[in-house]
Amino acid sequence: MENKYLKDEVVRISGVDPKKCMRCGKCTATCPSFDEMEYHPHQFVYMVESGDIEPLLHSESLYKCLSCFACVDRCPRGVEPAKLVEAVKLSVIRQKESNRLKADDIAKYLDSDMPQQAIVSAFRKYSK
Numbered sequence: 541m542e543n544k545y546l547k548d549e550v551v552r553i554s555g556v557d558p559k560k561c562m563r564c565g566k567c568t569a570t571c572p573s574f575d576e577m578e579y580h581p582h583q584f585v586y587m588v589e590s591g592d593i594e595p596l597l598h599s600e601s602l603y604k605c606l607s608c609f610a611c612v613d614r615c616p617r618g619v620e621p622a623k624l625v626e627a628v629k630l631s632v633i634r635q636k637e638s639n640r641l642k643a644d645d646i647a648k649y650l651d652s653d654m655p656q657q658a659i660v661s662a663f664r665k666y667s668k
Contacts, residue, residue, distance in 0.1 A: 543591045543592070543593060543594065544591060546591075546593040546594075546597075546631065547588060547591045547593055549627075549631060550588055550593060550624060550627045550628055550631060551588070551627075553627035553630055553631070554620070554623040554624050554626065554627035555620075555623065556585075556619060556620045556621075556623050556624050556627075557619070558585045558586070558588045558589035558619065558624065559589055560617045560618060560619050561582065561585045561586065561589065561617060561619045562616075562617055563582055563585075563586065564582075564616065565582050566614045566615060566616065567580075567581040567582055567585075567610075567611035567612075567614055567615050567619070567621045568580040568581050568582045568583075568611070569614070570610045570611060570613075570614040571610060571611055572606060572608060572610065573604045573605060573606055576604040577600075577601040577604045577605070578599050578600055578601045578604075579595070579596060579599055579601045580601075581611045581621035581622070581625075582621070584596065584601070584621055584624055584625055584628075585619055585621050585624060588624050588628070593628065596628050597628065597631065597632055601625070602625060602628060602629045602632065603629075605622060605625045605626075605629075606655075606657060606658055606661055607622055607625075607626065607661050608622075608657060608661075609622050646659075
């Protein structure tokens with residue numbers, strides 16, 4: 541897919557205007573998965589805005605986002621980084637056979653230290 545097409549598709553799916561971002565980093569500062577992510581929420585927004593989406597399609601950061609929407613709540617400009625992450629992830633899933641996990645695979649990743657929110661989020665994302 542062409543970058544311009546990908547950018548337009550991600551923006552359309554998410555309903556987010558990445559140009560509103562002023563790169564203050566508050567979304568990243570509040571992200572509980574910050575340490576685990578290759579691309580942090582504010583970087584995600586910037587990469588979508590600039591059309592540099594190809595690296596995001598192959599990034600583990602897509603699967604580290606908890607979809608907790610802490611970044612959305614914290615943003616002073618109303619940019620919603622989590623929605624952009626979900627839109628990029630949906631673009632990956634829509635590519636034939638590109639889904640990273642199947643619902644049956646989730647059980648082997650569970651442990652007693654995993655937050656319940658992550659478990660519910662995983663079932664929601666991968667059981668479609």
